[in-house]
Amino acid sequence: MLLSGPYGIAVLPVLLWIIIGFGFRFGKLPMLLSTMTSHLGVTSSFLIVPWWFQHPSAVAAVYLSLIFIPLYTIMFIRRHSKQIKINQSLAKQANQTEERIRASLYTDLHDRVMTPLLGVRHNSYLIEQCTRTIDLLDPDSNGDKVSDVSKYARENLLTLKQMQDALTRTTRRFWSDEMEMLGLSAAVSEYTDSLKSETTGINFSVNIDASTDSLTKDLAVFIYRIITQTIHERLGIARNYHIDVRVDKSNSMVIVVIGDDGEDVAVGFGNDAITSIDYLRERVDAMGGSLVLLKGEEAGIRIEINLPLK
Structure with a gap:
């Protein structure tokens, strides 16, 4: 057997460092596991062939394992703690984003639905006033010539009715959205x-x-x-x-x-x-x-x- 004699004792540190090298190659967690596995293998060898423990190379391998295991454990714990903090930060950002979206939706709903509705109500009042003004200045009602004021009032009435129609169409577009959101x-x-x-x-x-x-x-x-x-x-x-x-x-x-x-x-x-x-x-x-x-x-x-x- 390769590790059954004195020459095998000299091979142990080489195998140990090969395994540790793979740990460096693939990350901290594989490195920790490989080191612990190496230490377990060396300990098992001592139990099988007790006189290996007296060989200097075996002692060196054990000391190396005892040094690197706490080191890699600390590195793994620090990395895990850092990941926990990152996850907590991401969760906090997600909550803040959700609150901003809710506030934005409410503001957008109010601006696009309630404000146009109030505009429709105000325009209804203006249309009513313009209609009364036209009736007072209409030649059919008092026999007088239509004045510039009447012409101006008629133009304003047409503009207001166009605005009324546009605002009504706008509000109707969002009524169903508001219903769906609020009940x-x-x-x-x-x-x-x-x-x-x-x-x-x-x-x-x-x-x-x-x-x-x-x-x-x-x-x-x-x-x-x-x-x-x-x-x-x-x-x-x-x-x-x-x-x-x-x-x-x-x-x-x-x-x-x-x-x-x-x-x-x-x-x-x-x-x-x-x-x-x-x-x-x-x-x-x-x-x-x-x-x-x-x-x-x-x-x-x-x-x-x-x-x-x-």
């Missing part, structure tokens, strides 16, 4: 809270049945659009009023009630509003439901929409 009840509350905080003289009462959480996504989005568009029409027509929004499920139907007490203000729908309500009625009819518009002298406007549950 029906939270989305309506977010919508009314934003209008309440940025508009004076308006009070909203929102009561949405918790059972509506089980509605299908398409039906919930449609109900949200009905609520927001109807409230938008109310904002463009009257001032200083209270709006009640109620959504519940009854007899396999979804009932949406939007009432306006009017606060002694005679509330009516303008031409643009009638068009929008007719559009809503067509969509409700297409879903097999019904839309009822109730109008009273002091009770303001009450819209009842019944949608079948599919």
Whole structure:
């Protein structure tokens, strides 16, 4: 045998350093394992042939193993600790990134949905004022010649209506996204809270049945659009009023009630509003439901929409 005589004792340190060399080649962990294996092999040899222990080369091999094992163990522990710190740092960065994304999504949602909605409401008021100005200056109503003021008002009215259409298209594009992110009840509350905080003289009462959480996504989005568009029409027509929004499920139907007490203000729908309500009625009819518009002298406007549950 190669390692069974005195010549084999001299080969042990050579084999030991070959194994250690492979450890340097492949990394700290293989180096640690190879050193421990070498030390185990040398110890086993001493147990088999005790007189090897008296040979200087064997003693040197044992000392080398005893020196390198703690060294490589320390190096391995330090490397492992460093990797733990790196993982903790990456986890912290991931949490910060998630928080920034959430904040960015909320800001983007508010800027792209709520701000255009307020712009639509403001433009509705300007359109109403321009229409009244044109009626006062129209020759059909007072027989006078159309003045430059009337011409200017008509141009402004056209521009405002174009802006109104563009803003309405923009808001409709993001309504479903907001619904998907927040849910029906939270989305309506977010919508009314934003209008309440940025508009004076308006009070909203929102009561949405918790059972509506089980509605299908398409039906919930449609109900949200009905609520927001109807409230938008109310904002463009009257001032200083209270709006009640109620959504519940009854007899396999979804009932949406939007009432306006009017606060002694005679509330009516303008031409643009009638068009929008007719559009809503067509969509409700297409879903097999019904839309009822109730109008009273002091009770303001009450819209009842019944949608079948599919």
